[in-house]
Amino acid sequence: KDVTIFVITPTYSRPTQMADMTRLSQTLSLVKNLFWIVSEDSQTRSQQVAELLNRTAIRSVHLLGPRPATHLDRRSGRGVSNRLMALQYLREQFTNTSEEGVIYFADDDNAYDIRIFEEMRATRKVSMFPVGLIAKLGLSTPIVSRQTAKIIGFHDPFISRRKYAVDMAGFAVNLQLFLNRPKATMPYKVGYEEDYFIKSLGVQFDDLEPKAHNCTQILVWHTKTSAAIAPNYAYLTKYNDYNNT
Ligand code: UDP
Numbered sequence: 001k002d003v004t005i006f007v008i009t010p011t012y013s014r015p016t017q018m019a020d021m022t023r024l025s026q027t028l029s030l031v032k033n034l035f036w037i038v039s040e041d042s043q044t045r046s047q048q049v050a051e052l053l054n055r056t057a058i059r060s061v062h063l064l065g066p067r068p069a070t071h072l073d074r075r076s077g078r079g080v081s082n083r084l085m086a087l088q089y090l091r092e093q094f095t096n097t098s099e100e101g102v103i104y105f106a107d108d109d110n111a112y113d114i115r116i117f118e119e120m121r122a123t124r125k126v127s128m129f130p131v132g133l134i135a136k137l138g139l140s141t142p143i144v145s146r147q148t149a150k151i152i153g154f155h156d157p158f159i160s161r162r163k164y165a166v167d168m169a170g171f172a173v174n175l176q177l178f179l180n181r182p183k184a185t186m187p188y189k190v191g192y193e194e195d196y197f198i199k200s201l202g203v204q205f206d207d208l209e210p211k212a213h214n215c216t217q218i219l220v221w222h223t224k225t226s227a228a229i230a231p232n233y234a235y236l237t238k239y240n241d242y243n244n245t
């Protein structure tokens with residue numbers, strides 16, 4: 001039976017947004033049985049994002065999840081309110097259904113090898129895999145035991161007090177597992193979003209499924225698009241002879 005991958009993308013308005021979102025949409029277009037939940041950190045839907053979603057053949061929904069006034073500070077994390085809105089959408093749509101799916105948080109600026117989606121499609125509880133370009137190590141990866149082929153720890157530049165030291169792009173969750181854990185949620189706490197969310201799913205280390213050849217391949221990268229100046233669309237018309245004839 002076909003398992004749908006529910007890709008949750010938090011996004012927000014800035015000069016590089018459409019460059020990132022266009023690239024991501026064209027990556028996701030190559031993946032079958034995928035449903036894209038685009039959730040904006042905004043009070044209003046961006047027209048450019050809406051048009052992008054209409055242009056693609058990807059099944060999608062366009063949600064709004066603005067940060068609440070109580071969580072506008074830097075310590076509240078990036079993209080949390082909109083991810084929470086996407087999770088709420090999944091609960092509303094699929095509680096008491098037998099929908100087979102996998103949830104994956106795909107930030108708009110990362111780079112994805114489409115093979116990672118086929119790796120995560122078989123997730124029974126929580127699957128994990130390496131992410132490239134993470135801070136000073138350039139890597140965040142589960143450590144897999146050679147004897148048991150189980151995940152026994154993490155190699156990540158920020159272990160701190162985390163039990164599950166993974167990046168947002170480094171794990172996927174079975175939809176029914178999430179639906180069966182009504183209290184599963186993401187905290188407004190920088191650095192602990194992934195750890196708390198996975199803990200709230202009530203899984204054990206033994207439940208973690210290593211993917212990407214026992215976590216020896218990098219199929220997703222935590223790339224960052226550098227800040228830039230937005231194109232001036234008025235000038236685009238003004239300096240184009242074709243438009244001045
Ligand atoms: N994001 C958001 N609101 C914000 C900042 C970020 O919705 O105020 C989204 C952003 O579009 C991305 C994710 O949250 O999909 C993570 O943000 P970012 O890539 O800037 O964080 P970093 O990768 O530097 O941790």
Ligand code: MN
Nearest residue numbers: 107109110223
């Ligand atoms: Mn990012």
